[in-house]
């Protein structure tokens with residue numbers, strides 16, 4: 101459809117950086133997984149977020165899966181996972197035949213509540229791994245979460261799929277725990293049309309990840325396999341797009357920040373609207389601008405009013421413990437995530453949005469008051 105305003109859609113650089121790298125891959129016939137773009141994208145990405153090692157993979161979901169494997173999560177192991185997230189955070193726990201326990205959010209960060217995490221450790225002392233998510237670019241309370249996990253000697257995976265470009269107390273999200281996961285899906289702040297990255301300071305584990313991701317081929321002239329393998333590597337074409345996109349990440353964060361501030365200025369004083377938390381010490385990438393509604397206007401009314409004008413908005417993620425597929429698994433918390441889901445709206449946060457587009461959106465929303 102023409103002139104649709106999206107929630108968040110791919111935005112290639114004006115300079116054409118992505119095409120240069122893709123063209124180079126064509127010119128050298130590296131139209132394959134592996135190749136120079138993959139190696140360089142890994143290096144450039146690791147430098148960008150300030151970590152030692154990075155493995156480029158076919159998706160963020162694959163990165164979570166291999167992070168769980170790298171920690172040694174196996175059948176029957178318990179993994180703590182935030183309930184307020186996209187299902188891709190939780191699915192790989194099931195791929196490993198492990199058991200998720202879902203943890204509630206807190207109001208200060210919308211992410212994993214340290215108190216609920218503490219409580220969960222009391223109920224389930226034998227936990228193999230904890231996955232923390234930085235939803236919509238907001239940092240989880242990493243100091244408190246890391247302290248609890250270190251006390252229990254449990255490894256931490258940060259799902260930073262939505263938070264590339266966000267900082268927690270000066271550190272890039274995704275570099276604080278034992279493993280960090282990023283996604284380059286089409287809706288993320290930068291995209292490779294599909295892809296992911298697993299990062300860690302543990303060189304041996306990242307090398308092992310690359311091994312698993314290329315069908316676990318042992319060193320031999322023939323095809324020799326002593327472990328289960330996966331076809332999870334990023335293609336050299338996708339990595340070329342990623343190298344170009346990385347150059348405009350700061351621009352994308354700046355535009356997302358602009359969009360957030362615009363909404364806050366225009367809508368912040370409407371009765372019953374509250375904006376997502378925004379702590380000064382933690383610099384968000386503002387991937388999506390989100391609000392919650394306490395007054396008479398309900399989330400679906402905003403979503404429907406925008407939809408009529410061909411503008412995309414969405415509810416907040418529906419908690420995992422409320423999903424039919426995951427309902428049999430345990431949940432620890434006080435229903436904070438459920439309230440965020442019931443009252444929340446993700447506003448259009450596409451970086452290609454014009455000032456006229458933003459103006460139209462706030463006019464439609466103000467019209468409901």
Ligand SMILES: *Cc1c(COP(=O)(O)O)cnc(C)c1O
Nearest residue numbers: 159160161186188189261283285
């Ligand atoms: C997008 C996303 C993922 C999955 O990434 P893919 O690259 O699409 O597999 C995981 N977790 C969260 C929170 C996400 O938003």
